[in-house]
Amino acid sequence: MTTLVEYLKNEFSFSLDITEKIASSFKEITLEKGAYFLKEGEYCNKIGFVENGAMLYFMNLDGEEKVCDFGFEKDWVTHIKSMIGGIPTDMNIRALETTKIKWISGEKLEQITKEFPQINQLRVKLSEQYFVQSAERANELANLSAEQRYKKLVAEKPELLTKVPQYYLASYLGIKPQSLSRIRAKK
Amino acid sequence: MTTLVEYLKNEFSFSLDITEKIASSFKEITLEKGAYFLKEGEYCNKIGFVENGAMLYFMNLDGEEKVCDFGFEKDWVTHIKSMIGGIPTDMNIRALETTKIKWISGEKLEQITKEFPQINQLRVKLSEQYFVQSAERANELANLSAEQRYKKLVAEKPELLTKVPQYYLASYLGIKPQSLSRIRAKK
Numbered sequence: 001m002t003t004l005v006e007y008l009k010n011e012f013s014f015s016l017d018i019t020e021k022i023a024s025s026f027k028e029i030t031l032e033k034g035a036y037f038l039k040e041g042e043y044c045n046k047i048g049f050v051e052n053g054a055m056l057y058f059m060n061l062d063g064e065e066k067v068c069d070f071g072f073e074k075d076w077v078t079h080i081k082s083m084i085g086g087i088p089t090d091m092n093i094r095a096l097e098t099t100k101i102k103w104i105s106g107e108k109l110e111q112i113t114k115e116f117p118q119i120n121q122l123r124v125k126l127s128e129q130y131f132v133q134s135a136e137r138a139n140e141l142a143n144l145s146a147e148q149r150y151k152k153l154v155a156e157k158p159e160l161l162t163k164v165p166q167y168y169l170a171s172y173l174g175i176k177p178q179s180l181s182r183i184r185a186k187k
Numbered sequence: 188m189t190t191l192v193e194y195l196k197n198e199f200s201f202s203l204d205i206t207e208k209i210a211s212s213f214k215e216i217t218l219e220k221g222a223y224f225l226k227e228g229e230y231c232n233k234i235g236f237v238e239n240g241a242m243l244y245f246m247n248l249d250g251e252e253k254v255c256d257f258g259f260e261k262d263w264v265t266h267i268k269s270m271i272g273g274i275p276t277d278m279n280i281r282a283l284e285t286t287k288i289k290w291i292s293g294e295k296l297e298q299i300t301k302e303f304p305q306i307n308q309l310r311v312k313l314s315e316q317y318f319v320q321s322a323e324r325a326n327e328l329a330n331l332s333a334e335q336r337y338k339k340l341v342a343e344k345p346e347l348l349t350k351v352p353q354y355y356l357a358s359y360l361g362i363k364p365q366s367l368s369r370i371r372a373k374k
Contacts, residue, residue: 059326066330069322081319084312120307125271127314132268134321135256139246141328142361143253174329 001052002074004102012122022119025112026102031055031095037077037103038093044082045106050075053099054163058092065092067171070164076126077101096163146175147183188239189261191289199309209306212299213289218242218282224264224290225280231269232293237262240286241350245279252279254358257351263313264288283350333362334370 004026008019026049031037037055038044048071055071057079068091071077082089083106104112113119140149150173153160160169170180191213195206213236218224224242225231235258242258244266255278258264269276270293291299300306327336337360340347347356357367 059330061330066326068326068329080315081323084315084319117304117307120304120311123311124307124314127311127318128267128271131314131318131321132271134318134325136268138321138325138328139253139255141325142255142359143246143248172329 001100003051004049007049007074008122012118012125014118018116018118022112022116023102025108026104029101029103031099031101033095033097035095036092037095037101038079038089038091040090040092041088042082043086044079044089046103047076047078047083047106047109048101048103050077051100051102053101054096055099055101056094056096056164056168058094059090060092065171067168070096070160070172072159072163076130080127141174146173146179147186149173150175150180150183188287190238191236194236194261195309199305199312201305205303205305209299209303210289212295213291216288216290218286218288220282220284222282223279224282224288225266225276225278227277227279228275229269230273231266231276233290234263234265234270234293234296235288235290237264238287238289240288241283242286242288243281243283243351243355245281246277247279252358254355257283257347257359259346259350263317267314328361333360333366334373336360337362337367337370 005019005023008014008022009016014022031053037048040060050071050073052073055075055077056067057069057071058065059068060066071093077093079089079091079093081087082091109119113123140152144152153169153173166180166184167177170177173180175183192206192210195201195209196203201209218240224235227247237258237260239260242262242264243254244256244258245252246255247253258280264280266276266278266280268274269278296306300310327339331339340356340360353367353371354364357364360367362370
């Protein structure tokens with residue numbers, strides 16, 4: 001478990017005073033397994049910080065649910081495309097297990113950013129980090145074989161293997177579940 | 188052709204005065220076809236704005252050059268992972284044709300951001316935009332068929348088809364060149 005206050009202090013070296021003021025602008029929600037943080041069709045207007053638990057991003061494609069992303073402890077969850085584009089989201093963000101989230105609305109975030117411009121550093125750093133991650137994922141999907149992608153995931157994010165059911169992992173890796181079973185059986 | 192000054196004024200509504208001060212911190216370079224903006228192994232410490240022309244991002248994988256990204260007019264080019272991580276880049280960024288770029292070093296960017304904190308808005312907006320784009324690319328690679336990916340690219344970025352040789356497109360789409368030929372022949 002990592003509280004938002006601990007995270008802001010450790011990762012961004014904000015003073016305790018500012019950290020507590022920022023954190024107090026967030027609300028708390030506990031989602032039970034399967035509960036939604038965001039539903040397809042909604043206009044996303046919030047950003048959440050996962051204090052503990054695990055979230056899954058799903059997309060409906062041709063009637064099938066595909067896993068697009070995960071959010072674990074210390075991750076931020078939102079659908080930026082819907083937020084910055086002002087368009088309905090095409091994602092579902094659901095709890096994979098009981099998950100505690102601190103969240104803030106878009107308007108409130110703008111408001112406290114005016115009060116504490118340091119938050120812009122945080123936004124730049126985070127969006128650059130998430131950009132790097134998704135660009136890597138795209139390059140791996142375009143250029144690595146299914147087996148190479150699986151091995152890289154095992155090496156870099158071993159916690160995924162214990163937390164996430166295999167059919168969700170297969171979807172995230174762009175691999176058919178039966179192919180993933182074959183790859184895992186090889187080892 | 189879109190100059191950096193025009194871009195900053197139009198996209199970010201900065202005043203002409205501030206726009207010109209920011210733009211004057213950039214240097215200009217013209218790259219001939221094939222010339223490098225960034226080479227594998229270098230520490231990336233610059234960000235460029237493409238005023239006109241076209242840039243390609245390559246990665247060497249198992250001795251093969253794979254295309255990871257493009258940078259066209261009004262795009263920013265850099266390797267953020269190398270820049271924020273302080274690690275050598277694994278990319279080559281080369282000109283696909285004669286390309287005019289305005290660029291700024293990391294240090295200079297930090298310095299003018301202190302002077303003009305408005306630049307943080309620009310950085311937030313850009314990194315969020317690029318994050319959305321690469322997340323979409325990853326989701327398409329994981330979940331759409333080769334033919335669906337090609338059709339989406341044709342619909343959304345028709346300029347790629349005229350500017351970029353087919354074998355580079357195939358690499359970007361994660362499709363074998365001969366499969367892309369088959370898909371194109373179908374139409």
